[in-house]
Amino acid sequence: xxxxxxxxxxxxxxxxxxxxxxxxxxxxxxxxxxxxxxxxxxxxxxxxxxxxxxxxxxxxxxxxxxxxxxxxxxxxxxxxxxxxxxxxxxxxxxxxxxxxxxxxxxxxxxxxxxxxxxxxxxxxxxxxxxxxxxxxxxxxxxxxxxxxxxxxxxxxxxxxxxxxxxxxxxxxxxxxxxxxxxxxxxxxxxxxxxxxxxxxxxxxxxxxxxxxxxxxxxxxxxxxxxxxxxxxxxxxxxxxxxxxxxxxxxxxxxxxxxxxxxxxxxxxxxxxxxxxxxxxxxxxxxxxxxxxxxxxxxxxxxxxxxxxxxxxxxxxxxxxxxxxxxxxxxxxxxxxxxxxxxxxxxxxxxxxxxxxxxxxxxxxxxxxxxxxxxxxxxxxxxxxxxxxxxxxxxxxxxxxxxxxxxxxxxxxxxxxxxxxxxxxxxxxxxxxxxxxxxxxxxxxxxxxxxxxxxxxxxxxxxxxxxxxxxxxxxxxxxxxxxxxxxxxxxxxxx
Numbered sequence: 001x002x003x004x005x006x007x008x009x010x011x012x013x014x015x016x017x018x019x020x021x022x023x024x025x026x027x028x029x030x031x032x033x034x035x036x037x038x039x040x041x042x043x044x045x046x047x048x049x050x051x052x053x054x055x056x057x058x059x060x061x062x063x064x065x066x067x068x069x070x071x072x073x074x075x076x077x078x079x080x081x082x083x084x085x086x087x088x089x090x091x092x093x094x095x096x097x098x099x100x101x102x103x104x105x106x107x108x109x110x111x112x113x114x115x116x117x118x119x120x121x122x123x124x125x126x127x128x129x130x131x132x133x134x135x136x137x138x139x140x141x142x143x144x145x146x147x148x149x150x151x152x153x154x155x156x157x158x159x160x161x162x163x164x165x166x167x168x169x170x171x172x173x174x175x176x177x178x179x180x181x182x183x184x185x186x187x188x189x190x191x192x193x194x195x196x197x198x199x200x201x202x203x204x205x206x207x208x209x210x211x212x213x214x215x216x217x218x219x220x221x222x223x224x225x226x227x228x229x230x231x232x233x234x235x236x237x238x239x240x241x242x243x244x245x246x247x248x249x250x251x252x253x254x255x256x257x258x259x260x261x262x263x264x265x266x267x268x269x270x271x272x273x274x275x276x277x278x279x280x281x282x283x284x285x286x287x288x289x290x291x292x293x294x295x296x297x298x299x300x301x302x303x304x305x306x307x308x309x310x311x312x313x314x315x316x317x318x319x320x321x322x323x324x325x326x327x328x329x330x331x332x333x334x335x336x337x338x339x340x341x342x343x344x345x346x347x348x349x350x351x352x353x354x355x356x357x358x359x360x361x362x363x364x365x366x367x368x369x370x371x372x373x374x375x376x377x378x379x380x381x382x383x384x385x386x387x388x389x390x391x392x393x394x395x396x397x398x399x400x401x402x403x404x405x406x407x408x409x410x411x412x413x414x415x416x417x418x419x420x421x422x423x424x425x426x427x428x429x430x431x432x433x434x435x436x437x438x439x440x441x442x443x444x445x446x447x448x449x450x451x452x453x454x455x456x457x458x459x460x461x462x463x464x465x466x467x468x469x470x471x472x473x474x475x476x477x478x479x480x481x482x483x484x485x486x487x488x489x490x491x492x493x494x
Contacts, residue, residue, distance in 0.1 A: 003036040005043040011050050015058035022065055034066060045071070048078045056082070057090040064094030072098045076106065085126040092133035096140065104141050107134060115279055128271035135274070135282050144254045144287055147247040149310040151200040154245050158199060159305055160208040162191035163334055165478060173205050173337075190295070190303070199311065206315050206333035206365065212293060212305035213246075215239045222301040223294070227265055231272030234292070234304060240280065243290070246308060254282050255290040258307070318392035321356050321384035327418045327454070331479070332362035335454055335487055338477055339416075342450045342489050346370040347413035350444070352403035352437070353420050357385035359454075361392045363416050372396045373412075375403045404440050411446035419455040434460040438468055447494035450474075456485045470494070 003018055005011075018037070022030055037044060047059035060078070063071045072095060079091035095103070111134045114127060162170045170192045174185050184195040193214070194202060202211065214221055217237040223230040244250045257266040270283035289310050294302040316329035336343070336359075345367050351360050354374035364372065374396050376382055382400045389396040399406065419437075422430045434457070441451060451471075455461060458476075465471055475489035 003033055003040070005037070005040045005047070007043055007046045007050055009052070011047055011055040012052050012058055015047070015055065015062055019058065019062055019065055037062075037066065045074065048074065053084040053087050057087045060091045060094040064097040067097050069098040069100070072100045072103060076100075076103055080110075085123060085130075089126065089129040089133045092130065092137060096133065096137050100137070101141060104138070107137055110134065111138070111279075119275065124275070125271075128275055131274060132271060132283065135284065139254070139282075139284050139287055144284065144289070145251060147249060147251075147253070147289060147310050149247055149308060150245075151311060152198050154199075155195070155197045156199065156242065156246065157214055158194045158196065158202065159188060159190060159212040159214050160192045160194060160202065160205075161210045161212060162208045163331070163479065164190070165481065166207075166334060166338070167192055169334065169337055170205060170208050173207065174202070177201065177204075203311075203313055203315060206362065207330060207337050209328070209330045210307060211311070211313065212307050213242055215242070215292075215304040215306060217304065221303050221305075222297060222299075223304050225265075225300050225302065227268035228272050230269055230302070231276050234273060235276045235281075237304075239306065240277075242306070243308075247310065252280060252282055253290055254284040254288045255292055256283065256285045256288045257294065258291045259294040259302075261294075261296065318361060318388050318394075319356070319358065320391055321388055322358075323356060323378070323381055323384065325418075325421070326355050327358050329358055329362060332358045332418075333365070335359070335452065335479075336363045336366045336416075338487055339450075339452045339475070339489050340366060342452070342474065342491075343367045344413065348373075348410065349414040349416060350374070350412050351417045352406075352415065352440075353417050354385055354398070355381050355418065357388050357394075357396055357398070359416050359418055360396055361389060361394050363452075364394045365392075369414075373408070374398045375401050375406050377402050404436055406444075408444060411449070412444050413446055413449050414452065415441055415445065415449070416452040417454070419453055419457070421456060430457060431460055431463070434464055438464045438471065441492065442468075442470065445492045445494070447492070449492045451488070451490040451492065453488040453490065454479070454485065455488070456480075456483055458484065458486045458488075461486075461488055461490075465490070 018033060021033060024030065044059060048056055050056050060075050063075060075091050075094055079088055082088050082091065114131055117127065119127060160170055167187050171185050171187060174194060186193050191208060196202065215234060215237045217223055217233040219233065223233045243253055257270050259266050273281055274283050291307040293305050293307060296302055319329050347369050348371045349369050350373040352375055354360060354376045357374055360372050360374055372395065374385060379400050382398045386398050453461065465473055470493050472491045472493065473488060474491050477487040479485040479487055
């Protein structure tokens, strides 16, 4: 594509088309465009002074796309003189793609000047965009100042996010821990609320998913669905007090918004929060210490809480690897805990569809086994599982083989597995898979062995139990009502 740059009324459209072409997958065309622009560099420079503000904007952004660091000083000078506020953040976005280390002190001065400006409805949006672009540059060159968490000796309220059907399990585990005097535990719609002065101790419990810190606003825990009102409510809440109490120093905290809904709402909320906190909170989606999580309720408002990444949660550190079908470690730990009464120490166990080994590792963490075997037809899963087991310091014999072809000299005391989901299999194929599983299990299990089975095909399990009287169902537990996942504990009588 031959580029003909002209600093005229069509400059805006020409530059926009060039930027669009640079995003293509045609490498030779991109190189041709770059060479053509290099030869017309002086014309591109003059476009920074075009009467059309959007042409100036596109000229700067094109220089940024091409990483033309030799233009950095010129772009910065134009940025300082720019009178149209909506264009200024584009100059900064262009500079973010260049080598501008020498300009950082000047950019810091610009930030301080902008933060001292009066904000009104006419300039709010563009000032927020400008500050966001400046912060992106400063984080790139200066990084973020890491805070050190205090996990003991600070009275705090914690929300442990759990499987909603089994919140009592986590509650009982906390109440059963030693030295729980002064600890308050209660069930919450999302999990378990704990008031404690020893957060570190809670991280010994493996059956909850994530630890959050509820943010208390004047309207309870719920913030408005208007981004400006929500930012004001969050900033006026106890959030910053929690942050300063939970860390050895105050200062600026870098965060991201964790909300699965409207991304535009998240962007506007972050802009408002950055502005109202005057730099005390800075949105930094790529490098952050805090996640502000918003969970919508039926009324359209949001439950607000924080995840502090400054607190190390090493419970599942071993899980370096996972595949698409891998079970969540906290779910595997919960399955083991719910089955605890049927597990025995020093058992010989096997997972026929082991994946990356999470079920076996969590079962061994609860009650150490004598010998552990794992089979899977997916070779990459076996390789990744070996790495996970090594990290977890759990000895597992991983075997790349179809379970139905597996043979062993000794009988097993236990099968524990996350049964493969149906996927593209027909109902008849899945029915046959369950029949083959129970037939094969009979060949390798010792008398009074147990099967710990996690599945969303309860009907197929119960069919096999009706047809095979040497298997007896001793426990059936719903795990996820919406998707129909159940835990079955089955005893085998040879």
